[in-house]
Amino acid sequence: MKNMITSVQNQKVKYWKKLQKRKGRIKAGMFLIEGYHLIEEAKRSNWDIHEIIIKEDQQVPDWCMDFTIEKVNKTVFHHIAQTESPQGIIAVVKMNQTECYPGNYMLLIDAVQDPGNLGTMIRTADAAGFDAIILGEGTVDVYNDKVIRSTQGSLFHIPVLQRNLLETISILKKEGFRIWASALSGAEPYNQIEVEDKVALIIGNEGAGIQDTLLHEADSIVNIPIYGRAESLNASIAAGILMYYIRG
Template identity: 60%
Template sequence: MLTSVKNDKVKALKKLHTKKERERTGTFFIEGFHLIEEAVHSNWNIKEIILQDGVELPSWANDYPILAVSENVFQHLTQTKTPQGIAAVVQMNNDTAVAGDYVLLLDRIQDPGNLGTIIRTADAAGFSAVILGEGTVDMYNDKVIRSTQGSIFHIPVFQDNLTSRIHDLKTSGFKIWASALTNSKDFHTVKTTQKVALIVGNEGSGIHQNVLDLADEVVKIPIYGKAESLNVSIAAGILMYHIKG
């Protein structure tokens, strides 16, 4: 059992909270029974499970290497306020294939909670993939993963160049929708087609013009009250369910 926060192994695990180290190792850190179980059941590669002294190991974890640590070491590693005493190191999934008729494209989403909620909603709405453009927050950020509630393990989520990916999607028969407040149509008035890729943009500045220009349809959600706009994760949810409907 590891009992010192100065142990080299503990230091290496702590570094996984940084994007640089995640990218260098091709792995990321998750916490809690639910998230780890979702990763296991979705056949992601669990490299190691970290278990706090005194915490019971669930039966589904028996097939993986276990690292036992003291409570003070686990507290040092945790990012959650009420840790459950179990964490895991997971290998990144580099699959960038899109198999399905509904794709979500994200342009420079900055808030980890928004990104996590959007991924969770895309999963619930039955979308095939979530593609993150450059400038979007890292999908393996701890807050993003927690906000997905496990959905990050259910559907492909990956980073790509949006411009080139949109051209590929058009070649494959997708209609490209973009969400914007200006020069746009009420989304209720636009007929959905069999294959749709939806773009939503940055919380403050929306979709970059170069990306927006590639859309076949630019849609908006009407505002009936005095709010200037909707939160991007709410807007994405409304439009995804409309497209699927």
């Protein structure tokens, strides 16, 4: 193992710090994850772990020995950690450049901006057996630390791509997909719609919903009946209900 890094002015520390921002992540093609569970999930799913950062008072787990390890003091560690109670371990991971999305069930996300909502949708899509997630323009960065934590490791189990949604819908239609869009008005109850063999579900922005240009491309516009006095459901809850219905 190399000498311990003790200064926040160290060039490696400055590089890690840049990975906290979307611009820095895109430039490097890398992102940070914190905690034993997420790092073990990334390793188990064969993502490319570039290096592991360990706080000075932490024991280095045996499974970390396959990777480059950087030991840092407490000051440096807390300088780059993004959680309130860090576990003392961070990994630098290479972004996964998935190009294809085989399968019959897709989740298309239009400008969802809350990191917790996006992370929960990814986790639920993984649990429901969806095959891929397509993020449209205006959606929060999937490599945002709050998104990653909300996925609870599901980010490493299911392909997540960033694409133009109009172009994606056109491609999916040619491949025989039925396009479902979730909306409050002009919609039919979701449980009255027959589920075809291939379905792509669009979920829209928390406040504005799905863009009209995308709604016009939908084969079915669906809603979830509200039986109480709430105006609407949280976007990630609605996505979960619809995904499980589609998977039947």
